[in-house]
Amino acid sequence: MNVTLVQGVVQPRVPIHSVGAMAAEPILRVRNLEVTYYTDSGRAKALDNVSFTLKAGEKLGMVGESGSGKSTLALAMMRMIKPPGRIEGGQVIVGDTDLMSLDQEGMRKARLSRIAYIPQGAMNSLNPVMKIGAQMMDAVKSHLPDEARPAIEARCKRALQSVDLDASVFKMFAHELSGGMKQRVCIAIGILLDPDVIIADEPTSALDVVTQRQVMETIDNVQKAINAAVILIGHDMGLMAQFVDRVAVMYAGRLVEMSTVREMFTDPKHPYSRALISSLPSLDNKGVFQGIPGLAPSLLRLPSGCAFHPRCASVMPTCSTIRPEAQILPGGRSVTCHLYDGEALHEGRT
Numbered sequence: 001m002n003v004t005l006v007q008g009v010v011q012p013r014v015p016i017h018s019v020g021a022m023a024a025e026p027i028l029r030v031r032n033l034e035v036t037y038y039t040d041s042g043r044a045k046a047l048d049n050v051s052f053t054l055k056a057g058e059k060l061g062m063v064g065e066s067g068s069g070k071s072t073l074a075l076a077m078m079r080m081i082k083p084p085g086r087i088e089g090g091q092v093i094v095g096d097t098d099l100m101s102l103d104q105e106g107m108r109k110a111r112l113s114r115i116a117y118i119p120q121g122a123m124n125s126l127n128p129v130m131k132i133g134a135q136m137m138d139a140v141k142s143h144l145p146d147e148a149r150p151a152i153e154a155r156c157k158r159a160l161q162s163v164d165l166d167a168s169v170f171k172m173f174a175h176e177l178s179g180g181m182k183q184r185v186c187i188a189i190g191i192l193l194d195p196d197v198i199i200a201d202e203p204t205s206a207l208d209v210v211t212q213r214q215v216m217e218t219i220d221n222v223q224k225a226i227n228a229a230v231i232l233i234g235h236d237m238g239l240m241a242q243f244v245d246r247v248a249v250m251y252a253g254r255l256v257e258m259s260t261v262r263e264m265f266t267d268p269k270h271p272y273s274r275a276l277i278s279s280l281p282s283l284d285n286k287g288v289f290q291g292i293p294g295l296a297p298s299l300l301r302l303p304s305g306c307a308f309h310p311r312c313a314s315v316m317p318t319c320s321t322i323r324p325e326a327q328i329l330p331g332g333r334s335v336t337c338h339l340y341d342g343e344a345l346h347e348g349r350t
């Protein structure tokens with residue numbers, strides 16, 4: 001770990017990776033990622049041609065209804081999709097390494113050191129009969145077998161400090177910790193090897209609002225310290241808005257919009273993003289619940305054309321027949337919707 005704690009704030013020390021100011025080149029490039037689940041009822045394309053980039057130090061919020069493919073995206077990036085799922089194509093390039101081209105051993109090494117994943121419900125997966133320190137040391141040892149035990153222990157304790165946990169947590173069991181503390185342990189494990197990319201899948205679910213904020217601040221601090229690119233998966237647009245730089249909206253396995261937080265909240269482009277934003281409670285619409293009409297479609301029976309068209313407030317005849325492609329709008333945001341045909345600078349994703 002390259003962070004040290006000064007008066008409760010994580011300060012950068014000597015970085016392992018070339019960090020410095022936010023690099024111009026993306027540290028992460030996801031290109032045309034495709035995942036299909038082969039179920040008894042048929043094929044479910046859970047990730048359909050997903051592409052995006054992230055720079056070092058950038059935070060991306062990934063939102064969308066349940067079943068839209070957010071966790072599948074995270075698992076695919078980690079190459080942890082299990083049968084009946086299959087990665088059918090695409091690249092996940094971290095720095096200049098395409099993770100999809102690594103052999104099993106290369107990928108095992110890349111996990112945690114290049115790309116770290118804090119899964120949904122991670123805090124409940126801590127081993128109840130092993131001390132926290134032993135679990136952390138195991139994680140490091142499997143990557144750095146030649147590192148001496150005192151050095152590994154020091155690395156683990158620094159990681160605990162960097163998430164505002166006392167070094168005494170090293171000798172504790174999971175049941176001795178609160179939910180927020182357990183989640184911080186999971187973040188500490190995620191940053192043990194200074195990864196370039198951190199994916200946190202709903203890191204604050206099942207925590208009270210005060211603890212949610214503290215956990216988000218912890219992620220923010222460690223992210224700044226190691227200048228990692230962070231993907232935060234979640235449902236809570238409000239909480240996310242305060243912590244991320246850009247927001248990506250998923251619908252039925254596709255990325256339908258990617259914008260800065262400000263653009264997304266002040267001028268969402270895709271009708272689904274608009275519906276998500278207007279369903280957020282505010283003082284103006286107090287007492288009025290504005291849901292999104294209809295249900296998210298089954299991936300086994302997707303509507304023709306744009307999968308959102310049966311629920312769309314701005315539907316046009318072309319939407320039921322022609323599938324829209326991602327297009328870049330002036331200003332650099334991207335949207336997958338026929339409303340912007342003719343306005344786009346070019347097709348593709350930022």
Ligand SMILES: Nc1ncnc2c1ncn2[C@@H]1O[C@H](COP(=O)(O)OP(=O)(O)OP(=O)(O)O)[C@@H](O)[C@H]1O
Pocket residue numbers: 037038039044046064065066067068069070071072073083084085299
């Ligand atoms: N093990 C599986 N077997 C079959 N289909 C699956 C499996 N896991 C996921 N899917 C399919 O992939 C789709 C996307 O699931 P995923 O868990 O990625 O969504 P999500 O957006 O993360 O949802 P949530 O917010 O509820 O976690 C689901 O709608 C489902 O159809």
